[in-house]
Amino acid sequence: MAGLTKEQKAIKDIEKEEKLKLEIEGKVRKEIEEKYKNETATNLKDVKIKKKIPLETMIPVKSGVQGLLVYVSRKTIGYQLEWESYGAIEYVELGELLSMKNTSKSFYINNWIFFEDTDNYSAQDIYDFLDVSKHYKNIIMGEDLDELFKKTPDEIRAIVKPLSKGIKENIAIKARLLIDSGEFDSNNRIKVLEELLNVELNPSF
Numbered sequence: 006m007a008g009l010t011k012e013q014k015a016i017k018d019i020e021k022e023e024k025l026k027l028e029i030e031g032k033v034r035k036e037i038e039e040k041y042k043n044e045t046a047t048n049l050k051d052v053k054i055k056k057k058i059p060l061e062t063m064i065p066v067k068s069g070v071q072g073l074l075v076y077v078s079r080k081t082i083g084y085q086l087e088w089e090s091y092g093a094i095e096y097v098e099l100g101e102l103l104s105m106k107n108t109s110k111s112f113y114i115n116n117w118i119f120f121e122d123t124d125n126y127s128a129q130d131i132y133d134f135l136d137v138s139k140h141y142k143n144i145i146m147g148e149d150l151d152e153l154f155k156k157t158p159d160e161i162r163a164i165v166k167p168l169s170k171g172i173k174e175n176i177a178i179k180a181r182l183l184i185d186s187g188e189f190d191s192n193n194r195i196k197v198l199e200e201l202l203n204v205e206l207n208p209s210f
Contacts, residue, residue: 056130060100064131065121068093069146069171071178074117080104091175092147094121099131106135113137115171116144143167150179154189158197165201177202 068074068088078084078101086095105112112118113135120128132138145153145164153164153176165176180198183189184207199206 055133056126058099058126058130058134060098060103062099062123062126063096064099064102064123065094066097066102067119067121068095069116069119069175071175076105076109076112078104079108088118099134102131102135106137113140114169115174116140116146116169117171119144119146140169143169145172146175150175154180154183154194156194158193161194161197162201165198173202177204177206180206 066088068091070088071091073090074088074093076086078086080101084101086097088095119141120131122128123131129138132141145168153161156164165173168176176198180189180195180202184195189195195206
């Protein structure tokens with residue numbers, strides 16, 4: 006800056022400082038925009054698009070309870086559903102299942118019922134529509150339940166530990182039946198189940 010007056014030099018310094026400030030602000034703004042764009046994309050990726058299902062749609066609902074399961078509607082006076090045994094299916098209107106969620110949420114929390122696919126919608130579509138999918142992340146039923154009793158103690162522990170109260174009750178009932186019939190007599194497996202289920206399955210232990 007040779008040949009510049011003191012005032013001109015001061016102006017140049019101010020201009021240089023302003024330019025540097027604008028560059029820094031631009032860089033920071035760009036970083037914030039990139040971060041926001043990435044976070045928005047991630048959030049959108051995690052959002053599930055629920056299918057619109059008519060409330061009058063009939064849904065095949067399977068019992069997840071060993072024995073009789075009864076549901077008394079609070080939506081329709083005098084309306085009652087009965088599943089006679091584990092795995093039994095009753096067809097229920099989606100609107101009633103929505104009412105069940107609001108008045109008898111235990112049916113979902115304890116996995117007392119499961120859905121089957123319809124011609125137009127998958128079971129997962131129905132769980133998502135009712136916003137109960139979180140209760141069905143760790144489930145075991147049908148043939149998988151039968152196979153549980155053939156697993157190693159460590160495998161049994163890993164499978165059973167995260168299950169809902171309702172499914173654990175099913176396992177306890179099933180285990181007692183198999184023990185009584187002589188089909189399940191592994192002391193190590195029985196002891197692990199007793200610990201996980203907090204029940205006494207075989208009084209002889």
